[in-house]
Amino acid sequence: SCAPTSASLISAFELKGSLRKVGAESDLKLLLGSLRMASKVTDSTVEIDPKSTVGGGVEDVYGEDTATEDQLVTPWTYSVASGYSLLRDPQYNKGLAFTEKERDAHYLRGLLPPATASQQLQEKKLMNTIRQYQVPLQKYMALTELQERNERLFYKLLIDNVEELLPIVYTPTVGEACQKFGSIFRRPQGLYISLKEKGKVLEVLKNWPERTVQVIVVTDGERILGLGDLGCQGMGIPVGKLALYTALGGVRPSACLPVTIDVGTNNEQLLEDEFYIGLRQKRARGKEYEDLLQEFMSAVKQNYGEKVIVQFEDFANHNAFDLLSKYRTSHLVFNDDIQGTASVVLAGVVAALKLIGGSMSEHRFLFLGAGEAGTGIAELIALEISKKTKVPVEETRKKIWLVDSKGLIVSSRKDSLQHFKQPWAHEHEPVKDLLDAVKAIKPTVLIGSSGVGRTFTKEVIEAVSSFNEKPLILALSNPTSQSECTAEEAYTYSEGRAIFASGSPFDPVEYNGKVFIPGQSNNAYIFPGFGLGLVISGAIRVHDDMLLAASEALAGLVSEENFAQGLIYPPLSNIRKISAQIAANVAAKAYDLGVATRLPRPENLLKYAESCMYSPIYRNYR
Numbered sequence: 001s002c003a004p005t006s007a008s009l010i011s012a013f014e015l016k017g018s019l020r021k022v023g024a025e026s027d028l029k030l031l032l033g034s035l036r037m038a039s040k041v042t043d044s045t046v047e048i049d050p051k052s053t054v055g056g057g058v059e060d061v062y063g064e065d066t067a068t069e070d071q072l073v074t075p076w077t078y079s080v081a082s083g084y085s086l087l088r089d090p091q092y093n094k095g096l097a098f099t100e101k102e103r104d105a106h107y108l109r110g111l112l113p114p115a116t117a118s119q120q121l122q123e124k125k126l127m128n129t130i131r132q133y134q135v136p137l138q139k140y141m142a143l144t145e146l147q148e149r150n151e152r153l154f155y156k157l158l159i160d161n162v163e164e165l166l167p168i169v170y171t172p173t174v175g176e177a178c179q180k181f182g183s184i185f186r187r188p189q190g191l192y193i194s195l196k197e198k199g200k201v202l203e204v205l206k207n208w209p210e211r212t213v214q215v216i217v218v219t220d221g222e223r224i225l226g227l228g229d230l231g232c233q234g235m236g237i238p239v240g241k242l243a244l245y246t247a248l249g250g251v252r253p254s255a256c257l258p259v260t261i262d263v264g265t266n267n268e269q270l271l272e273d274e275f276y277i278g279l280r281q282k283r284a285r286g287k288e289y290e291d292l293l294q295e296f297m298s299a300v301k302q303n304y305g306e307k308v309i310v311q312f313e314d315f316a317n318h319n320a321f322d323l324l325s326k327y328r329t330s331h332l333v334f335n336d337d338i339q340g341t342a343s344v345v346l347a348g349v350v351a352a353l354k355l356i357g358g359s360m361s362e363h364r365f366l367f368l369g370a371g372e373a374g375t376g377i378a379e380l381i382a383l384e385i386s387k388k389t390k391v392p393v394e395e396t397r398k399k400i401w402l403v404d405s406k407g408l409i410v411s412s413r414k415d416s417l418q419h420f421k422q423p424w425a426h427e428h429e430p431v432k433d434l435l436d437a438v439k440a441i442k443p444t445v446l447i448g449s450s451g452v453g454r455t456f457t458k459e460v461i462e463a464v465s466s467f468n469e470k471p472l473i474l475a476l477s478n479p480t481s482q483s484e485c486t487a488e489e490a491y492t493y494s495e496g497r498a499i500f501a502s503g504s505p506f507d508p509v510e511y512n513g514k515v516f517i518p519g520q521s522n523n524a525y526i527f528p529g530f531g532l533g534l535v536i537s538g539a540i541r542v543h544d545d546m547l548l549a550a551s552e553a554l555a556g557l558v559s560e561e562n563f564a565q566g567l568i569y570p571p572l573s574n575i576r577k578i579s580a581q582i583a584a585n586v587a588a589k590a591y592d593l594g595v596a597t598r599l600p601r602p603e604n605l606l607k608y609a610e611s612c613m614y615s616p617i618y619r620n621y622r
């Protein structure tokens with residue numbers, strides 16, 4: 001069952017999550033190795049019945065649901081760290097928080113200084129340290145080190161200080177970390193699957209120590225945020241996204257697997273950088289690329305079953321759309337940049353109606369940027385209007401206009417457009433740039449999804465403010481350097497009338513004696529709860545209706561108090577509650593659609609979701 005155990009007295013013998021099946025020759029060798037070590041230090045390898053309740057503990061709650069039949073009946077060997085290696089195992093290390101009794105029982109005497117500290121005190125100390133660093137990248141590195149030293153403490157910090165630490169482990173700092181990844185690289189996190197591993201991807205997956213993986217975030221590094229091709233150094237993104245899966249969505253860390261597929265990079269600067277960590281070659285395209293991805297997708301299903309989520313992240317447009325349409329009918333796949341972003345923006349637009357008035361179908365939308373985010377959002381908005389008004393989606397799309405690097409997307413351009421842009425080629429005379437498009441279309445909602453910074457110029461914001469009492473302006477591109485405008489620009493050029501939110505965080509702005517608080521329109525609101533909803537329902541497919549369900553949950557959580565401050569999203573400090581609600585809505589939709597496999601359906605999905613969420617509080621070891 002999913003209920004957390006109240007007593008947290010769990011023997012360290014029973015704790016080790018990294019299991020290996022006994023039987024295969026290589027596993028046998030490994031077992032002998034750990035037995036040898038055991039006899040030297042302590043009796044630290046035991047075989048336990050995996051069906052007994054003690055193997056789990058609070059965060060192993062999903063184990064039963066996700067283990068395959070084979071896994072459930074085969075005995076496992078749990079190899080357990082103690083003494084010196086326990087201190088070096090980030091999953092179980094508690095540092096000074098080991099009690100006197102634990103120090104005796106687990107061979108830690110003398111390996112720690114005499115003082116003991118509570119988790120709260122450790123948290124206080126670390127927050128003090130992190131706040132002393134002036135440079136965000138230093139904070140990033142300090143947090144990474146903590147994650148590799150003491151995982152629970154890392155998540156405790158993240159959960160208790162979401163608004164302060166999100167800009168470090170996530171956008172904007174994670175973008176800088178990826179750019180400098182080769183230089184700051186210490187211990188590898190996640191799995192690197194390069195063209196060198198072709199034909200051996202399943203073996204690579206088996207090298208990963210965890211058997212019950214529930215969420216994989218995978219990138220090929222070609223479009224990291226709005227920073228472009230960072231090749232193998234894109235790994236910072238899956239690592240950061242999965243830290244949010246745990247901190248914001250409550251999926252346990254051991255169930256999360258970051259993956260970077262390295263097929264080369266076209267970034268000349270990286271190819272010449274002596275510290276670059278990836279393959280030194282131009283990107284493989286076509287069959288070579290597709291074959292590696294196919295091998296990866298098959299290996300994932302073979303190794304982890306069909307209920308593992310594969311979240312595609314920061315692929316370039318062409319591959320993002322192709323991979324999603326290729327695998328959405330056979331795998332549990334989710335593209336965060338197309339679908340996650342769409343869901344969070346739809347929620348923001350729906351909520352914003354309270355402030356700007358009208359119904360969705362009465363608004364006109366203009367996008368700068370017609371890639372994954374732009375067309376993904378546009379399509380979900382068109383779908384939502386279609387569902388609400390019963391007007392076919394082919395018609396509702398006509399309320400939505402997109403501008404790309406060649407100007408407004410119009411029917412005369414249709415033949416030369418990529419397939420994902422074609423539904424948006426409406427009848428209109430050619431318009432060469434954004435400013436002219438704003439003047440021609442007169443949008444009520446202006447959305448930036450271009451990846452190009454400072455493109456919402458003074459003239460553009462003034463124009464959109466000239467025919468709207470309250471223009472809704474969303475500058476979604478990340479990190480901050482790529483944001484289409486700053487919060488200050490949005491408020492100033494609209495004379496304080498804009499309702500504004502951005503993908504990367506901005507500080508509050510004072511304009512004409514009034515303080516304006518910008519919201520963060522980032523898929524971080526959606527994907528952690530969305531993923532949790534898939535996990536707790538055992539969903540095997542993602543359906544667009546689930547995106548609408550997630551959106552509806554999020555929009556429904558904006559309070560009167562938030563609206564009064566001009567906000568269209570609830571504060572991120574409540575994110576775990578928000579994620580639980582999103583998870584419940586998504587799971588409910590999965591059951592309704594018949595794609596949920598976890599039966600029976602829990603009566604109260606919200607309570608169930610909450611009870612399944614990982615807690616970073618230390619456990620006691622017997």
Ligand SMILES: O=C([O-])CC(=O)C(=O)O
Nearest residue numbers: 171225336337478522523
């Ligand atoms: O990572 C983020 O902050 C949002 C996102 O998916 C992107 O910009 O690609």
Ligand SMILES: [Mg+2]
Nearest residue numbers: 313314336337
């Ligand atoms: Mg992304």
